[in-house]
Amino acid sequence: MMNPACALCERGFCFFTTFFIFSKSFYFGKVRYNRNMNSDIIRDIKSFFRGDIDAASETLEKYSHDASLFVIRPSLVVYPRDAADVGALVTYITEKKKELPDLSITVRSAGTCMSGGAVNDSIIMDVTRYMNRIIEVTDDYAVVEPGCFYRDFERATLA
Numbered sequence: 001m002m003n004p005a006c007a008l009c010e011r012g013f014c015f016f017t018t019f020f021i022f023s024k025s026f027y028f029g030k031v032r033y034n035r036n037m038n039s040d041i042i043r044d045i046k047s048f049f050r051g052d053i054d055a056a057s058e059t060l061e062k063y064s065h066d067a068s069l070f071v072i073r074p075s076l077v078v079y080p081r082d083a084a085d086v087g088a089l090v091t092y093i094t095e096k097k098k099e100l101p102d103l104s105i106t107v108r109s110a111g112t113c114m115s116g117g118a119v120n121d122s123i124i125m126d127v128t129r130y131m132n133r134i135i136e137v138t139d140d141y142a143v144v145e146p147g148c149f150y151r152d153f154e155r156a157t158l159a
Helices: 015-022 039-048 057-062 083-096 150-158
Strands: 031-033 052-054 071-073 076-079 105-108 123-126 134-137 142-144
Touching: 039 052, 039 076, 039 083, 057 076, 083 105, 083 123, 134 150, 142 150
Parallel strands: 031 071, 076 123, 105 123
Antiparallel strands: 052 076, 134 142
16 A cells, blocks of 8 residues: 655655555545444443543544544543543443454544554544643653643743
8 A cells, every 4th residue: 555656665664554454544634533432331331521621523533643644533521520531431432342443542632643543443542631730840850741832831930
């Protein structure tokens, strides 16, 4: 599956060519519309998840791409409030995988990944809305939440 316009593909060095051969779930430049998220799953998640849950079409479109060339439409986007939300969702998905093997979570921050790492056709977990604090900065180390933007971290560490 070579891109004729890519000099790296012509020479057999293209990461994307190798990736497409081994991964049937990614499509180059096309939106992949997978199954709709089962309403029972959304209801289950709402019963324990304290953060926000969004399945609106415009949200799914926004999260269908990152800085890469890949476009993969997720089925659901969630915004955890804290580590307890993350743990509860991971536990739930792990239990549900037995009956729904395609169910998965992709954690996302700014969506600046250039290799398609922030897109998924199942659940996107965006940690930037609530889990973005800088907890502690010392001369030796820093403790931050996963949604902390580098610009904020840099400002705090250079102060």
